[in-house]
Amino acid sequence: GGMTMLALVAFLASAVFKMVPHYLDYNALQKAIMSVETDKAAAITTVPAFYSHVSKSMTINSIRDLKLDEILEVTLDGNEFRAHLKYETREPLIENLDLVARFDKEFRVRMP
Numbered sequence: 152g153g154m155t156m157l158a159l160v161a162f163l164a165s166a167v168f169k170m171v172p173h174y175l176d177y178n179a180l181q182k183a184i185m186s187v188e189t190d191k192a193a194a195i196t197t198v199p200a201f202y203s204h205v206s207k208s209m210t211i212n213s214i215r216d217l218k219l220d221e222i223l224e225v226t227l228d229g230n231e232f233r234a235h236l237k238y239e240t241r242e243p244l245i246e247n248l249d250l251v252a253r254f255d256k257e258f259r260v261r262m263p
Contacts, residue, residue, distance in 0.1 A: 166250055169242040173252050176214045181256070183208030184223075184234050188260045196262055201225050201232055216240075234258040
């Protein structure tokens with residue numbers, strides 16, 4: 152019984168350790184998007200400047216396995232940006248079984 156419990160705990164720990172970095176990257180991307188509103192010094196007023204700001208944040212946070220132009224869609228609507236962050240990541244688990252995390256969130260960010 153103890154060996155079975157140990158194997159189950161080890162399996163779950165392995166799955167968690169594989170997925171945690173993806174959630175940390177997602178949180179870093181969320182903070183980068185929301186910082187456009189609070190970062191008065193950057194004075195971001197165009198869509199290219201928005202992408203540049205998030206790209207710099209990705210570099211700082213060592214997010215290299217995602218392509219910004221594929222995961223983020225930004226439009227300008229009046230005095231606010233509408234950013235749609237949508238992507239999926241996969242981590243191999245066992246043989247042909249993968250762990251999948253799907254991220255999909257829309258942001259409304261006011262211009263500073």
